[in-house]
């Protein structure tokens with residue numbers, strides 16, 4: 001829906017014409033650029049510095065541009081950033097900023113010729129990509145920054161077309177592959193039950209299950225590390241005026257129904273389809289948090305690392321793409337959500353994209369990078385920004401740079417014997433070493449760590465591992481000790 005913002009500008013008030021447009025989104029990138037304008041014009045670094053605002057203790061910079069319609073983000077175990085560009089059918093890899101100049105050290109097109117690639121996740125050596133009508137995967141080596149072999153389509157026949165064509169996927173802590181599929185319309189009864197829903201699959205694409213329904217367009221979802229609960233953003237319907245309905249953050253439970261198209265917000269009957277649906281509406285889960293109407297929450301990520309300022313640990317960062325269906329623009333920022341004893345509190349995290357009705361960018365996804373940094377994608381400017389601790393290590397120096405320099409900025413090396421103690425205390429062996437009493441259990445070998453990581457990247461991996469590996473909730477020094485131990489042993 002919100003993706004139509006620029007279209008709306010083009011076709012002004014012609015609702016009928018607008019509603020036809022999504023089917024024709026197969027424009028190639030240059031045509032789309034001409035049609036929608038500004039899609040690839042990133043702001044100057046200086047504009048970013050003067051206009052964008054972050055909370056005290058943080059800083060923001062333009063990290064990369066020339067990424068037309070940049071959408072979802074994924075940080076690889078070695079600290080590179082994957083960016084999906086669905087309008088140009090490709091996925092770009094931005095190499096980790098090891099030299100600390102505030103820019104990726106290099107970039108390459110990792111995959112091309114995909115069908116509107118959007119959500120991505122990494123697991124067991126595979127890169128999974130949600131296409132408009134399928135889930136694709138390809139073998140990916142994060143150290144060599146290369147894919148290998150053919151692209152496999154492990155799920156086909158996902159309903160496509162209609163309003164909401166972007167598909168998001170992510171592995172849950174339970175090892176299932178979750179995918180959200182938005183509704184085909186603003187408000188209607190869907191024919192395919194997988195629309196306006198979250199479905200899940202086994203990693204090989206089998207065992208499709210309808211996990212949660214009544215979600216108009218849950219573009220972003222993530223699991224809260226403290227509790228394992230799944231939270232998803234959802235975009236409320238349009239054409240009910242400026243201040244209705246709220247956009248939502250829902251706590252998703254298996255089999256849960258979230259109201260659309262019969263109700264919105266706190267189970268308020270929808271004026272078009274709510275009449276006579278009282279029973280259904282009574283079963284709907286109301287949101288845990290309401291965003292302002294038409295703010296269009298998209299990507300969400302929980303802060304897992306401990307390098308971010310303490311205020312953000314355990315919080316969730318959510319991109320608000322911004323309104324199109326509103327007389328005065330609203331949203332266009334990244335907010336942080338804080339779980340407090342009295343409920344969820346929403347605070348500004350990255351603002352300034354909207355200034356006196358002038359739009360400079362539209363945030364889409366947020367991802368946590370190494371060293372307490374966060375990346376934010378922007379599909380309006382075709383850019384990625386980086387928010388990082390002020391005066392802190394924005395750079396993620398490579399092992400070589402660190403050992404050679406030995407200067408005051410060099411982080412301390414980990415202590416393998418302390419690491420061994422932690423390895424035992426945190427019961428890592430439970431998943432990583434064969435147990436005498438469970439001979440058939442799946443064991444994830446750590447034999448390849450030395451070939452795949454250095455101490456720094458391994459410590460970073462432990463801060464934000466690939467699910468279902470749990471994040472190592474330890475101070476950075478502890479993760480370094482663990483990394484040093486693993487590298488000495490393997």
Ligand code: HEC
Pocket residue numbers: 077122123124125423426427428429430431432444445446448449452458461462465466467468469470472482486
């Ligand atoms: C609940 C099971 C579980 C526990 C407990 C666990 N891990 Fe893991 N770990 C995994 C899984 C699963 C993977 C593979 C993730 C993936 O798909 O890449 C993994 C991956 C890893 C990797 C990356 C290996 C590679 O080659 O990419 C490292 C390193 C690692 N774990 C270290 C640890 C350490 C250290 C601990 C203890 C603090 C730990 N793990 C605890 C399940 C677990």
